[in-house]
Amino acid sequence: MSVPQPPEPIPGARLLFSLDPAVSHLNHGSFGAVPIGVQRAQQRLRDEMEANPLRFFTQGLVDRIAHTRRHLAGFLGADPDGSALVGNTTTGVAVVLQSLGLQAGDEVLSTDHGYGAVSLAIQRECRRTGAVSRVLPIPLAASDEQIVQTIRAGLRPGRTRLLVVDQLTSATAKLFPAAAIVGVAREHGVPVLVDAAHAPGMLGTTVSSIGAEFWVGNLHKWAYAPRGTALLAVAPQWRDRIEPLVVSWEQDSGFPARIEWQATLDYTSWLAAPAGLFTLRSLGVDRVRAHNAALAAYGQRVVGDALGVPPAHLPDPGGPGVALRLIPLPAGTAATIDAARTLQTRIGERLAAEVAVMSWNGRGWLRLGGQVYNTADEYERLAARLPALLAQR
Numbered sequence: 001m002s003v004p005q006p007p008e009p010i011p012g013a014r015l016l017f018s019l020d021p022a023v024s025h026l027n028h029g030s031f032g033a034v035p036i037g038v039q040r041a042q043q044r045l046r047d048e049m050e051a052n053p054l055r056f057f058t059q060g061l062v063d064r065i066a067h068t069r070r071h072l073a074g075f076l077g078a079d080p081d082g083s084a085l086v087g088n089t090t091t092g093v094a095v096v097l098q099s100l101g102l103q104a105g106d107e108v109l110s111t112d113h114g115y116g117a118v119s120l121a122i123q124r125e126c127r128r129t130g131a132v133s134r135v136l137p138i139p140l141a142a143s144d145e146q147i148v149q150t151i152r153a154g155l156r157p158g159r160t161r162l163l164v165v166d167q168l169t170s171a172t173a174k175l176f177p178a179a180a181i182v183g184v185a186r187e188h189g190v191p192v193l194v195d196a197a198h199a200p201g202m203l204g205t206t207v208s209s210i211g212a213e214f215w216v217g218n219l220h221k222w223a224y225a226p227r228g229t230a231l232l233a234v235a236p237q238w239r240d241r242i243e244p245l246v247v248s249w250e251q252d253s254g255f256p257a258r259i260e261w262q263a264t265l266d267y268t269s270w271l272a273a274p275a276g277l278f279t280l281r282s283l284g285v286d287r288v289r290a291h292n293a294a295l296a297a298y299g300q301r302v303v304g305d306a307l308g309v310p311p312a313h314l315p316d317p318g319g320p321g322v323a324l325r326l327i328p329l330p331a332g333t334a335a336t337i338d339a340a341r342t343l344q345t346r347i348g349e350r351l352a353a354e355v356a357v358m359s360w361n362g363r364g365w366l367r368l369g370g371q372v373y374n375t376a377d378e379y380e381r382l383a384a385r386l387p388a389l390l391a392q393r
């Protein structure tokens with residue numbers, strides 16, 4: 001079977017970024033990349049802050065944050081006043097977990113596709129409260145229907161206080177049918193937290209169409225915002241119960257201001273985040289999505305071919321628009337998290353290619369992203385050199 005054609009490059013897009021041209025940056029998924037115009041917008045805000053810190057913090061900052069949040073929430077199809085800006089998805093998850101009032105005997109249900117740091121947060125909250133963390137195994141190739149069925153069978157109404165699922169998983173680059181899962185959980189009276197770290201900018205699904213009690217996503221990955229920008233959407237019945245991690249001056253203002261105002265911090269990443277959306281819209285949101293998904297699929301095929309992986313063994317993300325793709329590594333390679341990290345560093349150092357190497361369920365995977373600054377030849381170069389690197393043990 002022949003490798004599909006890569007998408008047409010988006011003219012000039014690479015010039016919008018300050019990435020080191022000597023390196024192939026094939027892992028947008030982990031920490032994103034901030035376009036130069038967005039970096040400048042943030043720097044202008046920092047200049048304003050440093051020109052008069054007192055005025056910056058005391059005259060209008062809370063309103064500017066609210067205005068920014070409404071803009072970002074509007075883009076994501078979330079309720080502008082039912083959402084709060086937070087620093088990142090990890091923080092949003094922590095805010096939700098510690099607001100649940102878990103008790104001994106309760107349980108938090110999640111899946112084995114969950115993000116490692118989120119699993120650690122669930123475990124700690126369970127240890128602190130005497131609740132139990134239960135993790136449902138879901139096969140990598142499970143269909144939407146199988147995922148929903150597994151989750152339905154795993155819910156324990158009256159005991160399961162929260163279900164945590166990913167909209168698009170990190171380690172397995174798999175789309176979960178978030179809206180259908182929320183529907184099933186609702187039938188059983190179980191609130192759902194959707195970890196949508198990768199959704200903003202990449203996926204077109206609106207937050208309100210998912211309908212989860214809690215949804216949190218990063219704008220600092222695929223929506224080109226400065227790092228430290230995420231949105232936590234909360235259903236109306238929970239807004240009064242959501243408590244910030246840090247109590248500060250907006251505590252009595254209620255949701256969302258009390259979640260957003262976390263004392264003296266650099267809030268310029270939030271205020272500059274609309275410049276990220278401007279960049280995305282200028283390039284064309286649909287065009288960027290189609291390009292990135294097609295390029296990641298191309299990269300998966302050329303690297304998969306080079307490693308001798310039959311196309312049928314390359315995992316499919318399970319839906320359109322996904323700009324992350326997995327390639328299975330030879331058995332025994334990157335089988336542990338430590339081994340995966342070591343290999344990722346070696347690929348970066350020896351092949352000048354930044355990729356994500358994942359260890360999931362005892363097996364190693366290469367995860368490639370596609371972004372407007374990437375070109376087909378970057379994946380082809382990786383494909384040409386990776387087999388020899390993997391052969392050196």
Ligand SMILES: Cc1ncc(COP(=O)(O)O)c(C=O)c1O
Pocket residue numbers: 029030088089090091114115117118166168169170195197198218
């Ligand atoms: C699924 C998922 N959840 C949570 C996170 C954590 O994001 P952050 O480090 O911005 O909190 C990530 C980061 O890649 C992720 O992929």
